[in-house]
Amino acid sequence: MLKHPVRVFGHRGAKGYLAENTLESIEKALSFQVDGIEIDVHVCATGELVVFHDFTLDRMTNGVGEVGKHSLEELKKLRVNGGFQIPTLEDVLKRINKECIINIELKGKNTASRTSEIVEAYIRNHGWTYKDFIISSFQQVELEKTFQINKNIPLAVLTKASVAEAITFAKTIKSKIIHPNFALLSTDNVKFAQSQGYQINAWTVNDADTISRMKTYGVDGIISDVPDKI
Template sequence: MLQKIGHRGAQGYVAENTLASFQKAIDLGVDAIELDVHCCASGELVVFHDFTLGRMTDGVGEIHNFTLPELKELKVANQYDIPTLEEVLLFVDRKCKVNIELKGHNTAKAACDLILQCIEDHNWLMSDFIVSSFQSDELEKMVHLNPQIPLAILTQASVEQAMEWAKRFGATIIHPHFSLLTEENCKMAKVLGFQINTWTVNDLSDIERIKKWGVDGIISDYPDRI
């Protein structure tokens, strides 16, 4: 069954990577949410896309230089808090699966710890998670920390590169940008045993075309369009 995945929550409707955006995605019936994490100066994983604060908040500077209390003083889109990954996972509470993108450096260990904590203390399953990244060093760390955590290879380069990396890291999931997809390379990836979740697909005609190619999941700012 095609997985409906909300990009940074439902960022077409509510400011990205906020609890309100994740709630909107859940209300729209997603199978999973996708989010991004950075490690802040006090060590916590915060859910935020950019390496710098200026686009989405009233702050200025690189997010990894700020402690969690400092980040909590800022507002996303003038009204929302920057959540921690722990806060998001407690908030979601298995209402859907969670795709954690390791965006910042040194995020693998903290993400692994939180995933295992959710499994041990809050009855999550390993299959409730996907960890994805463009960064080979974070992917490699995650494999060494716990090879059972489902891993996905993000790419804007090519489907072939994603499959090469997937073989290297023992991953069975690839996350190529939708512009890289063709009917042929989707078929090839499926024959080789890879799951395909593609991003960020918002146009209805693109969604309908890609559905016909047998992808496993579509990541969208407007998950209700899938």
């Protein structure tokens, strides 16, 4: 059941308030009664899925180098923005505990298989349903792999290039969700996409004018660093 007229997603938790993709940021987003939380995943060197945006550690942590070349033990010793820990996908799922939708963006390579396994395990063993998940990515190969593994998982095509091109690709994986950068949108292309059966969730929408414009266009959802402002 939606909590808002326009579906509200917290971007990387509540990135505007606390360090992105941390449990603390996710906790903050949940306190805003969001409809969904968007996070990013990479496979680390020991095979676990870790929740982190960048391919390298340098910007956000006291570590250096590629996320995928570090073990989970090594990653857990690092600190994000000086005080927070890098969580695993399962850490995040345990905290959200079906309070809202989780949008898992497949950021790193080879994330489709392990993500699909975890989604299926949480549906089978923890009372989640497919409606509790969205798997999104810019990487078409990862979305195609997810579709091949499990055609029941809801998929979303991320785009910063073209809504029309995203729809063309979405048809090949039976996706009904498009996540366009807000700058691509107009009343006309939002209505056209919706007339073809697609949900449009715009990202990353933070300022009051853009929030208002997206609502005027009639988007289905807004992904924001400041979800309490939507």
